[in-house]
Amino acid sequence: MSVAAETAESIIMGLHSGSRRALSRSLSLIESTLEADRDVAFAVLERCASASSMTWRIGCTGPPGVGKSTFIEQLGMQLTDIGRRVAVLAVDPSSRRTGGSILGDKVRMPRLSQRPQAYIRPTPSKAVLGGAAPSTRDAVLLCEEAGFDTIIIETVGVGQSEVEVAGMVDMFLLLALPNSGDDVQGIKRGIMESAHTIIVTKADIDQAAAHRAVATLTGALRYMHAPLDDWTTAVVPASSLSSEGFDVVISSISEFFAPSRRQSIETHRQLQRGEWFDSVLTAELLHRLLSQPAIRSAGDLAREQCIRGQVAPSLSVHRLLGRIQLTITEDA
Numbered sequence: 551m552s553v554a555a556e557t558a559e560s561i562i563m564g565l566h567s568g569s570r571r572a573l574s575r576s577l578s579l580i581e582s583t584l585e586a587d588r589d590v591a592f593a594v595l596e597r598c599a600s601a602s603s604m605t606w607r608i609g610c611t612g613p614p615g616v617g618k619s620t621f622i623e624q625l626g627m628q629l630t631d632i633g634r635r636v637a638v639l640a641v642d643p644s645s646r647r648t649g650g651s652i653l654g655d656k657v658r659m660p661r662l663s664q665r666p667q668a669y670i671r672p673t674p675s676k677a678v679l680g681g682a683a684p685s686t687r688d689a690v691l692l693c694e695e696a697g698f699d700t701i702i703i704e705t706v707g708v709g710q711s712e713v714e715v716a717g718m719v720d721m722f723l724l725l726a727l728p729n730s731g732d733d734v735q736g737i738k739r740g741i742m743e744s745a746h747t748i749i750v751t752k753a754d755i756d757q758a759a760a761h762r763a764v765a766t767l768t769g770a771l772r773y774m775h776a777p778l779d780d781w782t783t784a785v786v787p788a789s790s791l792s793s794e795g796f797d798v799v800i801s802s803i804s805e806f807f808a809p810s811r812r813q814s815i816e817t818h819r820q821l822q823r824g825e826w827f828d829s830v831l832t833a834e835l836l837h838r839l840l841s842q843p844a845i846r847s848a849g850d851l852a853r854e855q856c857i858r859g860q861v862a863p864s865l866s867v868h869r870l871l872g873r874i875q876l877t878i879t880e881d882a
């Protein structure tokens with residue numbers, strides 16, 4: 551057995567025995583850009599059970615300060631109370647720019663992280679090939695392999711992360727501020743249309759404002775596309791401090807994952823896996839091609855000619871690709 555296979559075997563055993571260290575280690579490996587780490591990561595993924603659609607994958611998005619962390623902690627506590635095992639992951643597009651976590655070493659969700667039935671990934675993923683999404687998708691599989699039946703993915707920071715998160719979860723929760731009643735324009739239409747439940751946060755501060763926001767958002771939804779044919783998006787006022795509204799949030803989640811909706815969830819996951827394959831293939835192919843020195847220098851030269859206006863870029867790329875030989879071997 552190779553070293554990678556041996557290490558992977560011990561990580562898998564750790565995952566199955568409920569070791570958090572093994573889970574953290576496997577998550578670091580899939581985020582690593584080192585070739586040796588990636589070999590182990592792939593060996594771990596190879597040993598993971600085939601996909602199960604029995605888990606709950608929930609995305610949570612909203613502007614910074616809306617109360618996502620506080621909400622997820624409260625939700626996680628309530629879900630563990632009813633017997634679910636909850637893992638919380640984060641997608642952080644801004645970390646790509648800074649090269650590290652914007653949250654630093656702050657302990658995230660301190661109360662939830664103390665529960666044995668919960669696992670909080672301490673820091674969001676760093677820059678990886680093809681963005682944060684591919685490694686987060688693998689992270690979901692690893693958490694499921696470790697026995698977590700509920701995976702909550704939080705968007706941290708600002709950017710395009712909502713789209714990435716929507717591509718990897720079953721149910722998408724949008725958190726809105728209680729003053730969004732005055733400014734629905736502030737919420738992007740596409741995000742509202744992909745939300746399965748909208749939560750108006752901090753309802754304890756000003757009940758009247760929260761109810762105004764609920765009415766305005768509910769009204770706006772009437773003019774938008776529903777995310778699914780068999781689902782109506784509800785707008786729920788909630789407070790993560792007093793737990794008000796969480797009974798409605800939990801019943802909305804339970805209803806979404808009811809046995810009657812399993813087939814619909816599985817069909818959606820099949821689509822997501824196809825898109826996942828496409829995005830990883832595109833990113834990896836590009837990376838591999840452009841890391842070949844000969845292709846790189848020919849590309850640089852061709853690009854220079856385009857910049858000087860000597861050749862049209864479409865023609866230049868067409869010629870360049872004509873010079874690249876691609877072959878494939880028989881299935882490994």
Ligand code: GDP
Nearest residue numbers: 613614615616617618619620752755789790791
């Ligand atoms: P995030 O940036 O979206 O993750 O927001 P946080 O969860 O960090 O919350 C931002 C601020 O809002 C913090 O000071 C929280 O204590 C506060 N907050 C979050 N939820 C509630 C709530 O339900 N009620 C009140 N009054 N404050 C809240």
